[in-house]
Amino acid sequence: MQTHEIRKRFLDHFIRAGHTEVPSASLILDDPNLLFVNAGMVPFKPYFLGDQTPPFPRATSVQKCVRTLDIEEVGVTTRHNTFFQMAGNFAFGDYFKREAIEFAWSLLTDPVEQGGYGMDPERLWPTVYVDDDEAEGIWRDVIGVPAERIQRRGMADNFWSMGVPGPCGPCSEIFYDRGPEYGVEGGPEADEDRYIEIWNLVFMQDERGEGTSKDDYEILGPLPKKNIDTGMGIERVACLLQGVDNVYETDLLKPVIDLASALSGRVYGAGNAEDDVRFRVIADHSRTAVMLIGDGVIPGNDGRGYVLRRLLRRVVRSMRLLGATAPTMAAIVEKVIENMSPAYPELAEQHDHILTVAVAEETSFGRTLASGSVLFAEAASATKAAGRERISGDDAFTLHDTYGFPIDLTLEMAAEAGLQVDREGFTELMAEQRRRAKADAAARKSGHADLSAYRDFLDRGPTEFTGFDELVTNARVLGMVADGERVVVAAAGTEVEVVLDRTPLYAESGGQTADIGTITTTAGARLKVKDVQKLNKQVWLHRVVVETGEIVEGDEVLASVDSGWRHGATQGHSGTHLVHAALRQVLGPTATQAGSLNRPGYLRFDFHASSPLSDDQRAQIEQISNEAVAANYTVNTFETDLAKAKEMGALALFGENYGDDVRVVEIGGPFSMELCGGTHVGTSAQIGPVTVIGEGSVGSGVRRVEAYVGMDSLRYLSKERALMAGLSASLKVPSEQVPDRVEQLVTRLKEAEKALDAVRAEQARAAVGSLIDDAESVGGTLVVAGRVGDGVDANGLRTLVTELRGKVADRDAVVALFAVDGAKVPFVVATTAAARDRGLKAGALVGEVAPLVSGRGGGKPDLAQGSGTDASGINSALRRIREIVGQR
Known part of the structure; x- marks a missing residue:
């Protein structure tokens, strides 16, 4: 018996019994307790509570329902669906237990030719609430079910509520015995895989209060009238009447699985458990998504829109994991509409709208997968390389906020990679994002308060960076963002993020801090650029303070880099390359990079090493670096393909991602050659003196060397010289004898302390x-x-x-x-x-x-x-x- 026929027979049965047919309500109701309608009785809740007078004493409906709390179980088990149809009959102070039980029993067991489902009465097992003698008596004495097939169960199983304050009451459930091949004997208490629940008869007579679980809440008192609320699962009954093992093999879902198989080239039920889960996810989620779009939900970043986006993206990803490379959403949505529109004709009427929304999300997610999957793979690889088992909350947040990855997708991908995710860290970052519209220094590396404000910029393509060749560039304002919202104008005194079509200002990356500078308009407005960050590694966000005038979206502007800042930044970055090369000469090729930071006049370089640098090694590194400065090597930059760059011996920098084409920075030919997107001096002499100021540990197996370059190096050396002159005067010895004299004083001090300790010990x-x-x-x-x-x-x-x-x-x-x-x-x-x-x-x-x-x-x-x-x-x-x- 086909699902639509099962649905029709249910409605016809209760219409004949005097019930008014009520069409399914929308999945979206104005109920603060519910994201979606999740039970057949929800539209009737005002009648049960007595808030409204029902226009009929008894009703019947087949209600669309969505539950997404256990979305991760969909496909893993064959019992979970996010969308389902709940057939129900309801009485508002009209009839109660006996009639409800009789109506259900007759529909289930009446012969097919008489409008029933023709189920074998011997396979049906009722359960009742533990102290409901009345219901048990009806089943036993009126219906004729043997006492041994009637089981009493506790509050968690046989006392119903919506899970929130509202109507509740004891219930009686009907289970169908699928036979010994599905499990052990003994009724529902023994095995709910063999004995599958198909109908729940709720004898709604009370109102519940707040609570934390199915059996932990206060009963506030009786409802104004005793009511009946029953629900029969259409999909579960279809599974039984169609003789299949699970709901995914019924007539409304199996065609979608067959289509997914044809589109992907994989076969459902061929023994690959992971593939079977993906097929079931596709069938379930695509149907739910179509029903949600049909009821007006649009993909978004929160609430109902987030649920829809999550479902659609799980479909897309599952298809890709099955091997589909071309877009498949249109064909899948077409199939779902074809399957469901006989019962819900509005789907056919909204065909074009549903198709447009679903396909647009597939296209958007395709871009997300292309960029975000690379970032996830890098995060997973770095996590494993570090010997950790959890992807950091920061990485998970970046995937969510910058690349649009729902956290559940990150969790799934992590599980497939044998990893976990720092969910607590992710949650803290999300909470911080909601609390603060303007991201702080840490959050700015991960994303922004509301990424939707930046989507248009990402869609336009990358910002043109002109800073390798010039420090001043004519540009146009593409848009501005303030406190996570798009704005079209910014007046003096305000702080905004400005996106230009082209810019000479370097955005922080590769260890190099961002440029500072100015943006001016032809009308005289002046903006101070405090910071520049990259969004999605392609769009430059200029964080500015409007000092004078106002700036308007579309303005033609002049973007300028602070030349002094840029000179110092190039000295620091090129100096980092020299120190890296010197480290490898002194320690060998095992001294690989583990991180770097350079800003005007200063650099630090993290490298892998098992022991501290000796004084001699530190002196060698400083000498080799300064010899390279004195050699006045030419600094060459050129672009080539990644494979050729590696053949040439170019070193990749820590934490950088490279495409097919890369930029190589070469200093002195074989002396230093690295892949680098930063700004650099023209010749090594422009770096100025390099002074190593410190070396220490920053973690297991990782050391850090710090140095000054250029004028900062000279200023540091000048202070050191003044300090030495002071010591020389105090100790009354020439400066070259100061180290020996200090060592003598330290030795004498230690000897005196030892003698004093001996005296104290003797006194003690x-x-x-x-x-x-x-x-x-x-x-x-x-x-x-x-x-x-x-x-x-x-x-x-x-x-x-x-x-x-x-x-x-x-x-x-x-x-x-x-x-x-x-x-x-x-x-x-x-x-x-x-x-x-x-x-x-x-x-x-x-x-x-x-x-x-x-x-x-x-x-x-x-x-x-x-x-x-x-x-x-x-x-x-x-x-x-x-x-x-x-x-x-």
């Missing part, structure tokens, strides 16, 4: 020597406790305690010493074997007294130590130790 020993003589017996245990002289550190104190314990090792004794060492209060406790036998443990004692000196500590039963910061608590700590010992 003398002081604690009397502690044994003054020790007191507490409850039979000798307590040797006190405060030693100041300046004894934790190690010295530990030595003293160990020595004291050795002197009383044959006794039941506890030794506890405290000291003051600068701002610290170290303390050590030791116990003898006899004391431990009595249950006195050093670690426990330390735990008790540590808070009294505002500290922490721990250790073993025989020896433990800690450190605090409050010396005023030492006496209290000593008393507490004696108290504890006395309690044993």
Whole structure:
């Protein structure tokens, strides 16, 4: 029996029983609790609540429903659909349990020739709420179902509500036994794969309040009238009456799967589980999308539009994963409309609109996949290379915000790559984006408050960058964005992002910071450019403050780079290349790049290395770099294809993506050759002196070298010279003798400190020597406790305690010493074997007294130590130790 026939028989059955047929409501209703209509009773909710008087005492309908909470399960299991048709019959204070049960039973079991579905009564199993004796009695005594086929179930299974405050009540469900080949015997309680629910009869009599789960909410009281709300799943009944294993093989979904198979060349049910999931996703999601578009939903970035976009993009991606390379959405949508329009003729009427919306989203997502998939692959590769299992929240946010990837798509792709996603980090970035319309320094690297404001710029194509050849360029204002919204005019004092058709201003990338400069209009407006960022690596966003006048979209302008800033930036970037080349000469080819940053006069370069640079290596790197400066190498730039550049030995920079054509920066022929999109000096002499100012670790196996170049290098050296002159004068030695003289002073200082420590230790020993003589017996245990002289550190104190314990090792004794060492209060406790036998443990004692000196500590039963910061608590700590010992 075809699905449309099942639907018609249901309506006809209840119309004959005096029900008024009510057409399906739109999937979108004005209900703040619902994104979409998700149950057949939703349009009747005002009648159940008593808010409105029903125009009829009983009704019947087949309602369109959408549920997307378990979208990830669609296709993975064969029981989940996002769109489904819920056939229902409703009574508003008219009839109740007995009639509802009789109506359902007769439709299910009446012969086909009499308008029923002709199901075998022996295969039907009713369930009732745990204390609903009335319903069980009707099933047993009126319908004649044997008691052993009627099962009672709890609130989670047989008490219905919408999941939000509203009408509710006990229910009785009808299950169909598909036979032993589908699972074990024992009814629905034993196996809900074998026993599949097809009808739910809700005896709606109460109103529920707030709650957190299916069985955790308050019953507020009875409804004004007892009502009946029943729902029969059209798709599930179709599955049974058509003799197929699951709903995806029924007459409304299988044709879509067959079409997807023809378009992709893959076969459904051929043993490839992943392909089968994709086929089912395509069939389910395409139908849901068509129904949503038909009810007025348009793809968007939030709410209903986001759900639709998510569904359509899952269809597109699933088709591509099946091997389809050409657009397929038009053919799939045509098939869905053909299948569904007999029951929903409005789909045929809106054919062109539905097709246009779906195909436009496929086209848009095609561009998204082309760019975003590359970024995802790079993020996944970098994650694995770093030995991590989770893609960062920042990468996930970039995919979502800049490339339009829904987070669920990133999650799916990550799972396929054997990775997870830092969902918490992603959520935090999303929350921050919503809180702040203007992105901060971190967010600007990831995207913008509302990417839709930038879509037009991306569609126009890349910004023409003229900055390699000139510092001043005539341009036109393509548009402006302020606080995430498009604006057509910006007045003095405002901050906006300006997009030009062409620009000489360098956008931050490749480790090089952005240019600063100005944008001026022919009318005299002046804009200060504070920052320049790339959107999608192709559109330049100039972040500006309008200083005078106003700027209007479409204005002809003059964009200018601050020449001093650019000169310093080129020195820093070219200097980075020199330092990179010098590092490889000194450390070898394993010193590969792990990151870089250069700005006017300064550079830092991260590289892979297992150990710090020695003083000699650091000096060599600085010397090699400056020799290259002195050689006045010509800096050549040229474009070639990636393969040829690699053959030439050009090095790729960390974190950069390269297309087929690349830009090569060559300094001194073989001395340095790298792929680079940055700006550079004309000759190496223009870099000026290179001074390495520091080297250190920034992570496991990664080191960082920092350097000044040009005038910043000279200024740094001038300060160093002044410092050396001051030391020379203070020490009264020539500057070349300062290092030796300082070393002599340091050696003498260390020797003096060592002698002082020895004196303190001796004084401490003398002081604690009397502690044994003054020790007191507490409850039979000798307590040797006190405060030693100041300046004894934790190690010295530990030595003293160990020595004291050795002197009383044959006794039941506890030794506890405290000291003051600068701002610290170290303390050590030791116990003898006899004391431990009595249950006195050093670690426990330390735990008790540590808070009294505002500290922490721990250790073993025989020896433990800690450190605090409050010396005023030492006496209290000593008393507490004696108290504890006395309690044993």
